[in-house]
Amino acid sequence: MSNRFTPGVAVPLTVVSALIGGVVLSGCGQQRDPDVYTVLNSSTDESYHRWDAQTLARCGKQLGVTIEQQSVPASQVMTKALRMASSKSLPDVLQLDASEMPTFAEAGGLIPLKDLGLSTRDIPEGIVNFGSYEGTYYGAARTVNTLALFYNKDTLDKAGLKVPTTWAEMRETAKELTHGKRYGLALSAGGAEDGVFQFTPFMWSNGGDETKLDSPEVAGALDYWKSLLKDGSLSKSTVNWTQADVNDQFMAGNAAMMINGPWQVETLNSKKGLNWGIAQIPVPEAGDDSVGPLGGGVLTVPNTGDGEREKMSAKIIGCMAGEQEQITYAINSWMVPANEKAAAVWRTKAPELAALADQVATARSRTAKLGARWSSVSLALQSAFQSALTGEPSETALKRAQKRATSGN
Known part of the structure; x- marks a missing residue:
């Protein structure tokens, strides 16, 4: 698809x-x-x-x-x-x-x-x-x-777990659902616009902003991704996956939850016996707005x-x-x-x-603040989270990204 x-x-x-x-x-x-x-x-x-x-x-x-x-x-x-x-x-x-x-x-x-x-x-x-x-x-x-949290209803029910609504809950739930070949969560952190698209709900819901990539809020969102990787709840292949790859992993039963969009629904529905649900993307603290792209x-x-x-x-x-x-x-x-x-x-x-319509109600455009300059920020961000997820401190990667975005190179 x-x-x-x-x-x-x-x-x-x-x-x-x-x-x-x-x-x-x-x-x-x-x-x-x-x-x-x-x-x-x-x-x-x-x-x-x-x-x-x-x-x-x-x-x-x-x-x-x-x-x-x-x-x-x-x-x-x-x-x-x-x-x-x-x-x-x-x-x-x-x-x-x-x-x-x-x-x-x-x-x-x-x-x-x-x-x-x-x-x-x-x-x-x-x-x-x-x-x-x-x-x-x-x-x-x-x-x-926009993006939402898709989850395997049967997997969560079997584990006696509720759909997470906060970052802490999602981290805990993903950890509990990681078992054998199955990861708790799948998302795209690939070095392309797919990865940036998937990072924005974490960055924005945490108060971060594309005009200042080296802020503590953006670093906090990236550190959250790193914590999921450190827990083993995300596959190390996350840094290479597109959103289509993420969907393949979820459909194959290799991920209990995933961040993805409605363009995958037709494919999801083609798999008999896959009992999936959809919810808003969890937020840093209860009561925060879930702001997606x-x-x-x-x-x-x-x-x-x-x-x-x-x-x-x-x-x-x-x-x-x-x-x-x-x-x-x-x-x-x-x-x-x-x-x-x-x-x-x-x-x-x-x-x-319905959860998707609720997510759209708070969603915003990637180019609303930057217009045509979005593409250079996107490229800088892609490079930053690729480096951070493979070992570099988030702050270092994002300081470099901000310099790169400002210079337009």
Whole structure:
């Protein structure tokens, strides 16, 4: 199952600006069929591709146009879009990971959606921010996701243990559930955005912040991960695992609990006899907010210089992100609708995921504070926890990370 949020390699802003600037200055490149529109996304999974095709067919019929879908792996969307910009063949609608959108917006490559008539009514502030750069709304989310604690109900019941809600409880529970080939907990601490995505709920719930990586709060979160490793509750392979690897371990019975996201649910449900539950990620102290990262894609209108096509592109987004389409897509994909009214309907249809909706309510965007600078902070953090989890003191690793993030190298 492909990962539903992971951005690809960070592309330097200067490269993005040069490519996009050329397109905007020279106007629209090739002649296009006035009744055919393209959407570029990362729906390479058969099921996601099919769901999107069905959405586009319904929206095309409603708007009287043909909408074609082009899908490339999530890690290639940005580079593919830049290649298309250089050949003046940008798609009409571009679905970007929300953490990549600021880079495109900063380079002048996107049209503000409100200028094209799209509103943010009934969308929670956190999700509006998720699709915004420097206060301007560029990206409409259909659904959002975040991380949660998945647990094997049978394993916990057999051990007579409750689902943990605090860090101390999770450490104790994970220790008790570690037995033989089975670890108490699995998470991704790999040197990629997967690992950073998984670290943010620990960093943020502990009061840490991406603008100051060398704070005691960030070090405390990293030390907590180190304590789980020291207890033997986490596999040493944690530093190499992606979120897909974590899910494989959980499904194989090699982990009693895992930190993961709803994009794994379809795969989890394919395993007969796996009795799993979902809860909010435990917090440092009882009563703290569990603050996770918002994940997912946002639908944007690239700046092609063709005003009429851009207006129709916005109508396509308006249809794709309409309440009914959000509910349909969310139920198919186990995500949470971005629109509050749609989310209320969804809760009644997917009650087993209520904990996820609660987690989304306190979640925030990775790029809300840093915009396009998030990518350099992410790279610095990846390096820091790889070093810390293999023996370096957290403070030392994070001091280096902060220097690296500030210098942008």
